[in-house]
Amino acid sequence: MCGIVGYVGSKPVVSLIINGLRKLEYRGYDSAGIAVVHNGELLVRRTPGKLGNLVRSLEADPISGEYGIGHTRWATHGRPTEQNAHPHRDCTGKIAVVHNGIVENYAELKTKLQKSGHRFATETDTEVIAHLVESLLPGRSFQEAAGMALDQLRGSFAVCIISVDCPNTIIVARSGPPLILGIGNGEFLVASDVPALLEHTTKMYFMQDGEMAILSPDGMRVQDLKGQEILYTPQEIKWSPEMAEKGGYSHFMLKEIFEQPRCLQDTISGRISVESGQIILDEAKLPEEFIAKLDRIHIVACGTSWHAALVGKFLIEDLARIPVEIDYGSEFRYRDPLVGSNSLVIAISQSGETADTLAAVREAKSKNARILSICNVVGSMLSRESDGTLYTRSGPEIGVASTKAFTCQLAVVLLIALYLAQVRKKLQPEQMTQLLSGLVQIPQCMERILAQSSSYEAIAKTICQHNNALYLGRGIHYPIALEGALKLKEISYIHAEGYPAGEMKHGPNALIDQNLPVVALAARDSRNPKSVLRYEKMLSNIEEVRAREGIIISVASEDDSRISEISEHVIEIPQSCDQLLPILLIVPLQLLAYHIAVLRGCDVDQPRNLAKSVTVE
Numbered sequence: 001m002c003g004i005v006g007y008v009g010s011k012p013v014v015s016l017i018i019n020g021l022r023k024l025e026y027r028g029y030d031s032a033g034i035a036v037v038h039n040g041e042l043l044v045r046r047t048p049g050k051l052g053n054l055v056r057s058l059e060a061d062p063i064s065g066e067y068g069i070g071h072t073r074w075a076t077h078g079r080p081t082e083q084n085a086h087p088h089r090d091c092t093g094k095i096a097v098v099h100n101g102i103v104e105n106y107a108e109l110k111t112k113l114q115k116s117g118h119r120f121a122t123e124t125d126t127e128v129i130a131h132l133v134e135s136l137l138p139g140r141s142f143q144e145a146a147g148m149a150l151d152q153l154r155g156s157f158a159v160c161i162i163s164v165d166c167p168n169t170i171i172v173a174r175s176g177p178p179l180i181l182g183i184g185n186g187e188f189l190v191a192s193d194v195p196a197l198l199e200h201t202t203k204m205y206f207m208q209d210g211e212m213a214i215l216s217p218d219g220m221r222v223q224d225l226k227g228q229e230i231l232y233t234p235q236e237i238k239w240s241p242e243m244a245e246k247g248g249y250s251h252f253m254l255k256e257i258f259e260q261p262r263c264l265q266d267t268i269s270g271r272i273s274v275e276s277g278q279i280i281l282d283e284a285k286l287p288e289e290f291i292a293k294l295d296r297i298h299i300v301a302c303g304t305s306w307h308a309a310l311v312g313k314f315l316i317e318d319l320a321r322i323p324v325e326i327d328y329g330s331e332f333r334y335r336d337p338l339v340g341s342n343s344l345v346i347a348i349s350q351s352g353e354t355a356d357t358l359a360a361v362r363e364a365k366s367k368n369a370r371i372l373s374i375c376n377v378v379g380s381m382l383s384r385e386s387d388g389t390l391y392t393r394s395g396p397e398i399g400v401a402s403t404k405a406f407t408c409q410l411a412v413v414l415l416i417a418l419y420l421a422q423v424r425k426k427l428q429p430e431q432m433t434q435l436l437s438g439l440v441q442i443p444q445c446m447e448r449i450l451a452q453s454s455s456y457e458a459i460a461k462t463i464c465q466h467n468n469a470l471y472l473g474r475g476i477h478y479p480i481a482l483e484g485a486l487k488l489k490e491i492s493y494i495h496a497e498g499y500p501a502g503e504m505k506h507g508p509n510a511l512i513d514q515n516l517p518v519v520a521l522a523a524r525d526s527r528n529p530k531s532v533l534r535y536e537k538m539l540s541n542i543e544e545v546r547a548r549e550g551i552i553i554s555v556a557s558e559d560d561s562r563i564s565e566i567s568e569h570v571i572e573i574p575q576s577c578d579q580l581l582p583i584l585l586i587v588p589l590q591l592l593a594y595h596i597a598v599l600r601g602c603d604v605d606q607p608r609n610l611a612k613s614v615t616v617e
Contacts (some may be wrong), residue, residue: 001029002074002086002100004179005196006160006170006214008067009187017070018191019198023398025102027192028499029076029606031085034058035096035162036065042096046085050606051287067168069160088127091119094164097133099126100177100192104155126502129159136447142166143214144227146173149310150212151225156355159192171211173225177382180184180355181205181213181232188215193351194237194377205234206379228517233380251397251604253491257590258450260404261424261443264583266393267408271415275441277432279419284345284372285388291423297324300332301348304402304486305409308349308374311582312413318476318579319427320420322591329356343369347415350397350405352380361385374412376405390416391556395437399584399605401490403590405586406483407446414439417579427606438577442584447575449587452571456588459553459569460595462516469494469591470508470550472541473500473521474534480582481521484589491607492597501541512548519592520545520567521585523557525578542566555588 003024005017013036017313021032032054033046043063047053071086081463087096105126107200108134114120118131119224129149136145142163142451146570150159156176162169172179172190174302181187182197190213191197197204203223214221216418224233249255297316299309313324327337329347339345345364349357352589361371361382373386375432376394383389393410418435427435463469468486473481489496499508501520512518520542526537541561545552546566554567557575566572571588573581597604 002101002192003072003196004069004098004158004160004190004192004537005071006098006162006172006190006215006500007187008168008170008217009511010217011187013068015063016200016294017068018051018058018404020049021051021070021072023104023195024192025072025606027099028072030080030487031073031082032071032088033098034068034157035087035098036063036068037162037164037167038063039063040164040167042089042094042162044087044089044096046087048080048082048085049101049341065280068169069096069098069162069170069337084122084124084541086126088122088124090130092134094227095130095133097126097130099129100158100545101156101175103128103153105153109152111529113318115340129153133161134587142169143171146171146427147212147225147227150175155558158192158598164339168216170215171212172207172208172215173207176326176355179207180234180422181207181215183220188217188220189519190215193396195398198237201274203234204237204379205232209381209562210382214525220384237378247454251399251594253401253403253594254606256397256404257587258564259395260407260587261408261446263392263394263404263408263479264411264446266441268415268439269393272436272439274436274442277429277436279415281390281415283388284416284419286370286372286419288423289390290370291420294322296337297322297344297346297567298332298364299346300326300327300329300335300357300364301350302329302354302356304483305348305354305405306355307479307483307486308406308409308413309346309412311476312417312608313344314421314476314479315414315417315579319337320424321426322420322424327360329354329360332360335365337367339364339367341368341370342421343367344372345369346372346374347382348385348409348413349380349382350376350392350394350402350409352377352382354382360380363608369492371573372416376408400607401487401575402602407583409495410586411439411442414579429599435577437582442576445584445588448574450591452588453591456571457595457599459519459590460599462551462569463490463494463553463592463600464596466515466551467494467519468511468515469496469517470511471498471518471519471521472538473498474501474538475530476578476582477521477523477534480585481519483586484519484521484593487593488596490598491593491604492602493608494596501538504541509544509548512545512550513552517551517553518545519589520554522554522560522563522587523573523581524560525576528578531578532544539566540565545597554593557584566582592612
């Protein structure tokens, strides 16, 4: 949720922290703040609203310091005001804290601290951390007091703490939300996500739950909250700083949409052999003897990743003939799921830090299920909690509305389905070859769709004036209808609903009139009988909408004259195998949502009330 940056070293600290926060503003933009120490004095500047407000405040009244911490907030406890913006201080004004997460026992701690004379100035849960450290300082070092204070917290936290009385030192700790340490030459950094660090170093350490680190120009120590030293192994991150910049595009979302062909190529590279018809997924760590006794698969995810999971269900059941259940990460552990040692739980998360998905994984592990994760961030908590991990290799995704991560997730779930089918001998060699040949052509097909981007603006003008929209799909296209509707509502604030087209007579038909745009997913694989049947049924659904004067936008395969005869607007996508069509279908829906949001004047990259990584429940 929130974004954290901290720095200790010889560089100008204020500009460095502000630049880091710019790269993390997608994590929260309700307020922002910075705390630095200069000549033994703690200087704090906070503003409500977006980071730009803080920048203007610092330009009008500059501050400087030797080391410091910064924060961009997605509000959980307390309104998004200057008073509630981070960093927060103790009674002495010598300690400053920034925090991502939720302190579940803050009310209990606050009451106890108030009784001993501490004065609170905010509505937040975070402020208790500063006062708690202050209360424990007498007779202890700053590091000891911080460790004891953090050990009393319940809930989730990624925390940075500085004190005037412990110069050139930042204490950081993690229990839940991500924190990444950057290791430079005589300088150390901390941030919530990789892009904030890339300009300064590619040598990073992903902190684990229960770890605390002490950063100073002299070095970095990692320990537990009791003070026991922990050996750590940094990683070399291969993302370049340029990958996290807009690169001439007007929005990160548009850049990431156009990156999809390259990202998809990176995702499948080295994992397939068209010549031999083989899938190579060594990173999945799925022994053939386990696959032989595998009796069911559960896929857990949230948001966009859940839609990828639903596509995965269609693919795995169709190709590998294994029963698959789909769960929202937020619901999985609140029932008693029937998983065991013969179950595979696949967890999907772009960040690998989604709190609900991690909780679901821990529930599954407690029941001895095998865990396979699909995520984008190397070293994330999800990857560390899993038996095997398939990285999507998408590069940093900054736009809050996920695009390239989703299409790469679709490719990975297809590879899993094909790999399971390969081991279980459920596909004929010619079927495997056909699918793999089609898959390697998908990036080029996506390029053809993206080349039509400007033509979607005319359709966007038709939809942008309306406040509701309906997306229809059948079978494996239904999850894409859900994802298309989600993209529209996320960034344009138009209420949109994805619906299985066969259910229109059971309610949605009542909504259709001349003011309702209806997006119909009607692409087909003419070689696949099921796909042809689904297509014929979609034609009937489009006729239903037409009879009620709805505004029809159809996404269809190239050279489909029947669709063009009954639709006001048609978006064509290249011909492909039925199992690959979802990857192509979503691209025009992403572009459509983007252009509509721009026409409505919405903040595409930072939609209101949302954040990129949901690291609290």
